[in-house]
Structure formats: structure tokens, C-alpha cells
Amino acid sequence: MFHIFLHFLVPAIVAFLFYREQLLKTWLILIATMVVDVDHLLAVPIYDPNRCSVGFHPLHSYYAIGVYVLLLFFPKTRLVGLGLVIHMALDYIDCFF
Ligand SMILES: [Zn+2]
Secondary structure, eight states: OOOHHHHHHHHHHHHHHHGGGGHHHHEEEEEEEGGGGGGGSSSSSSOOOOOOOOTTEEEEEHHHHHHHHHHTTTTHHHHHHHHHHHHHHHHHHHTTT
């Protein structure tokens, strides 16, 4: 459960540090990127605590991550890209435990 908590906390910290004027809006966009976890529905079982999401699910593949990083370069998609990159980083940390 701690992992899910991080998915809310880290975007809140980032929004607070870099987007303080639009804190709530930024935070909502960042946590909205959690929808990439829908790709877990394609997997069997849907959730396996011992599985590393990164590199396993289609939207958590290294190709997908490359696209997310590209999104950072365009002002319009930057927040979405940021949320996705944070998401992947947090999922990746999970792979070490
Ligand atoms: Zn994920």
C-alpha cells in the first residue's frame, strides 16, 4: 500500500516545489497519469507484488518510457510527461524490493 501512497505523495511534492501557483491543478494532472496502470488489466494476474511493472506491461515498456521523456520537451505535454516519468520511476523503485 505504501507504493500507492507514493504515487500521490511524490506528485504533490513536485507540484509544490515547481508549480506552486497552480498547485492543485498540477497535482491533479500528475496523478491523472496513473491511468497508464490500465495496462495491468491485460496481464494475468492483474496485480502481482513480486512482478516488476517496468518492462513488463505495454505502457511501462522502455519504448513507452522513451515517449514519456519526449513529452517533457513540449510545454503542452510537459506535465503529463512529468507525471508519467515520475510514475515509471516509482514503479521502478518497487523492482528492487
Ligand atoms: Zn504503474
